[in-house]
Amino acid sequence: MFFAAACSAHAQQAALPEVVVNEGATAPQADVSGFGDVPLRELPLSATVIDSKQLIGSGARRLADLTQFDSSVTDAYNSAGYWDYLTVRGFVLDNRFNYRREGLPISAETSIPLDNKERVEILRGTSGIQAGTSAPGGLVNYVVKRPTERDLRTVRIETTSRGSVLGALDLGGRFGENRQFGYRLNIASENLKPLTHNLDGNRNMFSLAADWRITRDSVLEFEVEQSRKTQPSQNGYSLLGGVLPAPVDPRINLNNQPWSQPSVFKALTGTVRFSQALNADWRWSAQIGQQRLKTDDRLAYAFGCGAEGNYDRYCSDGTFDVYDFRSENERRTQTAGSLNLKGNVMTGSVRHELGFGLLQSRVRNRFQDQAYNYAGTGNIWATAMVPPSPDAITPQTNRDERSTELSVQDAIRWNDRFTIWLGARHTRLDRSSIGNDGSDPTGYKQGVTTPWIAASYAIQAGLLAYASWGKGVESQIVPNRGDQYDNAGQALPALKSRQWELGIKGGNDAFNWQLAWFDISRPMTNLDACNRLGITPCEAKYDGRAVHRGLEAGAQWTQGPWRIGGSMTLMDAKRRGSIVEPASNGQWPTNVPKQVLRAQAAYRVPSVPGLEVAGQLSHEGRRNVLADGSITLPSWTRVDAVLRYDTKLRGVNTSWTLAVDNLFDRRYWKESPYQFGHVYLFPGAPRTLRLGLSIAL
Structure with a gap:
């Protein structure tokens, strides 16, 4: 509260922006950028905002379903019944550090529902000024639905050709003598029946968001979400x-x-958030949030071929080793709090849009012994049955982390056209781990600073050119295995990635577009190679870099009955400077397509008011299955189709949706992640029908 004490007197014209959310409204701003008050089209960075209307219209249930909206976002080991992994600009996001909810850090090592999300924001590129430590591909921020200004009463029902059934309720509005109180209630329940045999499950979600406009200058916001999902993986x-x-x-x-x-x-x-306007130019906010996760992770795990001595793939005859994996009662708790001060200052004719932030977070992960026991031999036809081996005799590692982050940013507007953007974040880390049996304790403290600078120039109204440079940082500790690593348990120097980006964006309400070129360089270690190749002894250290360069293009056009949009990414990604595996130098990373195209088109039929026909095309190019490029995955193309009809039944607004995913029932390998030291192949889903009905009461 020291910000408020320092600036207690505020002018009569002070006021916070109204907390108003209208269902289906566009989201011209992105909180994940760190400059949430500035429209995205004016920012010198690349981001995608997927709003609630798009989430519902696409039938999205999980983060992995959102790759269809952005050509720079692809799958990275997305299995039914498990949590999601994303690749952005060729780098896999870290589920521990690359995710935010309402701007606060969360763990994505769980199933995150989308039913109560107003939008999902995906920042592309290094995120050093937005996050303390994170992988360089980007950052994902979930924004929950907030109270609506007008009363909202919506019921949604969906079913699929396999028999999945979803029921969802969305209620919102305001009440009180001066309508100072607002609420938003979301309830969802779904019976899960995917086309894959014997993977049936169910999920439930309840969420409530509320706010209190205490005065014209003060707003208190609150929201809570509880979810449960059970499904085989x-x-x-x-x-x-x-x-x-x-x-x-x-x-x-x-x-x-x-x-x-x-x-x-x-x-x-x-989360709970309090916002206070100090005067016409300055305001501060305080926020605190907590996430509590409990997971029972179970799987008949197909892994390797001991009969042929290959532990990163299956046997030549289609058999594989089966392990009984059970990790019960995993508990992850993350608590975070932030203080932010934002305002404007004039120095002569130059305007400074300043922001100062303090973020503290704590992570506490606790695990029991797990079962990871050889059970027998399975096969790819799923006809072999093996006995269980459920004894939980494998210790796990408990982890604790504390971090404090100080950030400052300044948008220096020299005139109406030219702006310099500056930002820096200093992070203090205190991390420790210990076996749940008390063995192998490790810990370290580290301080890192990540700067960012950009310049933008408005060539004309609706046309902006920009250039940016920034750093991101990752912190890594050598596995505490003295039998393999000479420096076991020690922290490596901070892995600092850097990114250059040049871009130009423009347009208006009817047509907007963006073109961006990026160059990301990320330090690599020899940890994976030492483990995979069985190098002993191994001194863990830096081992070259991963360099990803690419060109992104995107556009959206609306004219009369037509809506057309799409994006394309062309990338050159290579490993460079490796000493441990020199043969990998110049090779393409695994599971990263060389080109990706997403396209959407929709047409409102003039002769039938309310009827719209839409289509979606996704194309992903060839990608390496093995690091040496000796085996590659062919490119694939998929087409989806949607028929929507908005009408009134007895005076009630209703919306019907009939969708067909994978319209031509193409059979293809969708992705080839190298995960957990193993090559995996995931097939694309077969043709699926989805029927939905939404009623606005």
Whole structure:
């Protein structure tokens, strides 16, 4: 509260921006940028904002479903019944550090529902000024639905060709003598029946958001979300020896053992935020949030081929080793609080838009012994049954982390056209870990600073050119395995990535577009290579860099009955400077397509008011399955189709949706992640029908 004490007197014209959310409204700003008050089209960076209307219209249930909206975002081990991984600009986001909710850090090592999200923001590129530590690909921020100004009463029902059924309720509005109190209630329940055999499950979600406009200058906001999802999972297929198999039937379930149990994800998350305008130019806010996760992670885990001595793929004859994996009662708790001060200062004719922030967070992860036991031999036809081996005898590692982040930013507007953007974040880390049996304690403290600078120039109204340079940082500790690493348990120097970006964006309400070129350089370590190649002894250290360069283009056009949009990414990604594996230098990273195209088109039929026909095309180019490029995954293209009809039944607004995903029922390998030291192949989903009805009461 020291900001308020320092500036207690505020002018009569002081007021906070109204907390008003209208369902389906566009989201011209992105909080994930760090400059949430500035429209996205005026910022010198690249980001995608997917609003609630797009989330509902696409039938999205999970983060992995959102790759269709951005050509720079692709899958990275997205399995049914498990949590999501994303790749942005060729780098896999870290589920521990690259995710935010209402601007506060959260863990994405869980299932996160979208039913109560107003929008999902995806920042592309290094995120050093937005996050203390994070992988360089980007940052994801979930923004929850807030109270609406007008009363909202919406019921939504959806079903699929397999028999999944979703029921959702969305209520919002304001009340009180001066309508100073607002609320938003979201409830969802779904019976999950994917096309993959024997992966049925269910999920439930309840959320409540409320606010109190205490005065014209003061707003108190609150929200809480509780969710539960239970569903069996399965890992992907793999190479058969040294052969890439033809795409398999995606309905086959490799986790079909009689003793297989579903994974269970429970989450309770909430935030409280107070905002105060000090005068016409300055305001401060304080926010605190907590996330509590409980997970039971279970799987009949297909991993490697001991018979042939290959532990990163399946056997040549289609068999594989099966492990009984059970990690019960995983508990992850993250608590974060922030103070922010924002305002404007004039120095002569130059305007400074300043921001100061203090963020503190604490992570506490606790695990029990897990089962990871060899159970027998399975096969890709899912016909082999093996006995269970559920004894939890493998210790795990408990983790604690405290971080304090100080940030400052300044948008220096020299005139109506030219702006210099400056930002810096200093982070103090205190991390420790210890085996849940008390063994192998490690810990370290580290301080890192990540700067960012950009310049933008408005060539004319609706046309902006910009250039930026910034750093991101990752912090890594050597595994505490003295039998393999000479410096086991020690912290490596901070891994600092850097990014250059040049871009130009423009347009108006009918047509907008953006073109951006990026160059990201990320330090690499030899940890993965030492483990994978069995190098002993190994001194863990830097081992070259990953350099990703690319060109992104996107546009949206609306004219009369037509809506057309799309994006394209062309990328050159290479490993450079490796000493441990010199053969990898110049090679393309695994599971990163060389080009990606997303396109959407919609047409409102003039002769039938309320009727719209829409289509979606996704294309991803070839990608490496193995690091040496000896096996690659072919490119693939998928087409989806949607028919929407908005009408009134007995005076009630209703919206019907009939969608067909994978319209031509193409069979293809969708992605090839190298995950957990293993090559995996995930098939694309078969043709799926979805019917939805939304009623606005």
